Amino acid sequence: MAVLDTANIQEHYQTPTSHEIEAATKAFLLHNLEQKIHLLAVMPVQEAVAILNRCPLSMVRVLLDKLAEQDEVVRVRQIASGLGLINSEVEPDGDYLSNSVMSHVWQRIGWIIGLALMGVVSGLIISHYEDAISQLVLLAIYMPVVAAAGGNAGSQAATLVVRALAMNEIRPRQWLQVMWKEFRVSLVIAAALALVIMGRVAFATDTSQLPANFSIYAVAMAIGTALMIQVTLSTTVGGVLPLIARKLKLDPAVLVSPVLASIVDITGMAIYFTTVNAWLGLI
Numbered sequence: 001m002a003v004l005d006t007a008n009i010q011e012h013y014q015t016p017t018s019h020e021i022e023a024a025t026k027a028f029l030l031h032n033l034e035q036k037i038h039l040l041a042v043m044p045v046q047e048a049v050a051i052l053n054r055c056p057l058s059m060v061r062v063l064l065d066k067l068a069e070q071d072e073v074v075r076v077r078q079i080a081s082g083l084g085l086i087n088s089e090v091e092p093d094g095d096y097l098s099n100s101v102m103s104h105v106w107q108r109i110g111w112i113i114g115l116a117l118m119g120v121v122s123g124l125i126i127s128h129y130e131d132a133i134s135q136l137v138l139l140a141i142y143m144p145v146v147a148a149a150g151g152n153a154g155s156q157a158a159t160l161v162v163r164a165l166a167m168n169e170i171r172p173r174q175w176l177q178v179m180w181k182e183f184r185v186s187l188v189i190a191a192a193l194a195l196v197i198m199g200r201v202a203f204a205t206d207t208s209q210l211p212a213n214f215s216i217y218a219v220a221m222a223i224g225t226a227l228m229i230q231v232t233l234s235t236t237v238g239g240v241l242p243l244i245a246r247k248l249k250l251d252p253a254v255l256v257s258p259v260l261a262s263i264v265d266i267t268g269m270a271i272y273f274t275t276v277n278a279w280l281g282l283i
Contacts, residue, residue, distance in 0.1 A: 025054045037066050041075065049082035057167065108254055115262040122265045129273040132282040136214060138205065139276060142223050146272045149193055150230040150264040154238030157182050158256045161242045165252065172247040175240055182239030183232070190231035198224035214280065222279035226272045234264050
């Protein structure tokens with residue numbers, strides 16, 4: 001391995017075996033900080049990625065920060081991209097506190113404005129179903145519940161997948177496995193949450209305000225079904241979205257949360273009113 005011979009480090013590089021990587025990592029860890037940085041600067045990027053994959057994340061971040069200070073920004077991005085730590089070519093250099101306010105603004109503002117404009121779609125969906133709300137005011141009470149539940153479940157899944165990407169536990173090509181796993185997880189979570197909300201609607205609602213032609217149990221089933229569909233969809237999308245961002249060389253930390261929030265808002269209202277109307281025959 002090149003860790004022990006930096007003179008001819010770039011010549012005739014071959015993919016190392018697992019045993020060689022383990023031996024090289026042990027040798028790498030024996031060096032002091034300056035030597036480690038020098039080795040990272042001269043060894044092949046593939047080898048650096050293989051070695052750092054076996055090092056603690058805290059150490060990796062320190063080494064990459066120090067390497068960047070040596071004007072090796074391009075190499076840092078190559079290594080970090082291989083490790084799944086940097087996912088955007090537009091991500092500003094430096095760390096969070098050292099970057100200027102405007103660098104953070106330009107990194108985020110485009111997505112925020114664009115997705116805020118998309119939020120108008122949610123308002124249009126709600127206005128389209130004004131008649132349904134006027135027939136059954138109880139529906140308006142649980143609109144935020146469906147939206148919030150979908151957003152929370154999706155964000156939780158996205159956070160776990162982003163962390164798994166950063167730790168190099170998964171790759172974008174494994175999107176189908178991630179989607180299948182998150183779908184199964186979402187079914188259990190959605191079913192449990194739907195039962196809780198259905199119980200809340202059925203047994204803690206003042207039925208005196210309910211129109212005579214509606215059963216509180218039917219309303220509870222309709223809301224619970226809509227909630228289950230929304231949570232299942234949001235969790236599955238939340239799990240796959242970071243992988244899509246990573247594949248497109250975008251930064252999941254910047255992209256996933258606002259995009260997921262917009263998706264949940266729009267699909268949440270559409271799913272909620274479509275399901276409830278079909279179940280209860282409102283319109």
